[in-house]
Amino acid sequence: MTTAKTGPKTRARFRREAPEERRRQLGEAALRCIVKHGNAGVSVRQIAAEAGVTQGLITHHFGEINELVAYAFDIMSEGILQSIVKAVEEAEPTPKARLDAFITASFSPIMMDRDVLGVWVVFWSLILHSPRMSASQRQEYGDYVGTVQGLLGDLSREEGFVVADLRLAAVSFTALMDGLWLAWCLNPDAFRPAEGVRLCNNWIEGLRRGAHA
């Protein structure tokens, strides 16, 4: 891909952008690279090329590449949590409707996308060796479990069933969904999205029937 007939000593023309915007562009380019090549896609050169800029820009905006990856992780985490929370907020304000919305959103086409989940799994694999990403993950995981705990607590109060340890129950439900995402991502034949919804609802049904009392 040659630049269209540049003179002998002309430099490439470029557009100057606000730092936050460029950072976001680079972060999204990173996500696209990970979609395409997994871990192997994480490279200054590939990401710069994907974003249509030179490598130096990444150094300039992020210092080292791990910082860019962590930033991309943050972008994605926020995006996912937000889209799910949004679905909950838009549901009818009854505990059951809100929980249903949560589950449905979790298995909507936005989430049941191998590209999305594939990037997610790659991030998981990076967290253990990146204190920076680990901190983000703990924060985000806490928020997530907290949200689930709220939904489950509201439901139990509304319907009058007992849950011995609400936080643990939320951990369990979260684990179930993560596990289903992972299983489907690695092997989409394992179950259909609608079956994922059903399995989550079955878990809730167990909760109703006092399995966690």
Add this chain to the structure above:
Amino acid sequence: MTTAKTGPKTRARFRREAPEERRRQLGEAALRCIVKHGNAGVSVRQIAAEAGVTQGLITHHFGEINELVAYAFDIMSEGILQSIVKAVEEAEPTPKARLDAFITASFSPIMMDRDVLGVWVVFWSLILHSPRMSASQRQEYGDYVGTVQGLLGDLSREEGFVVADLRLAAVSFTALMDGLWLAWCLNPDAFRPAEGVRLCNNWIEGLRRGAHA
């Protein structure tokens, strides 16, 4: 680490090993490298150094490095599945005791080890971009779910409760455990191993009470 006083033109002495043994040594060295450095540990040079051999040996035994990684994945998969299955076989032959053994083994110190689980997560992240590993994973996942399905089916027959779709229930239980492993690996403060056992038992209790009927 210099070799002890080699003459000017002497070559390093070495021991010749049977191919299968050497392959296994290299596979285990690869696992150790992944423990230490995650994805970044996957490199011909690092693995060869870890195994105490030269790089060429990896090419010789595996051709390309991805083949070695896939082999390491197979080693680990078999090891884990075997240790769990063994615990089940050693339990009393009642459905409940066997299932208990399965759950207990799944949260024993052998599994609740961040090094072990960390490697596991790295492998997950590689599967999506490696047809060879993907094939292994599907096979192994099928075996695993099949084992779970057998345990759940036996219990339901013994205790006389109804499960609408046994395969789906096994998928769900498997997902719960994978999700708990993942959560604990990324954040060991999320719950204690004994609580993991309890959460699995709670899931089973839901099954008993007809949540999946």
Add this chain to the structure above:
DNA sequence: AGGAAAATTATACGATCTTATAACAAGAAG
């Protein structure tokens, strides 16, 4: 012993990677 087969070392080559540095240009401000 002696010799053949194959495991292993040693080395080289080209590609790609990360990071650092200097030059340049775009946009804003005076």
Add this chain to the structure above:
DNA sequence: CTTCTTGTTATAAGATCGTATAATTTTCCT
């Protein structure tokens, strides 16, 4: 219109990576 700031390009340096190839050593077989 000029000047200043800084986002951006361009380039280089050094490390690491994967793989190929040839030389050498071990080991087994006769």
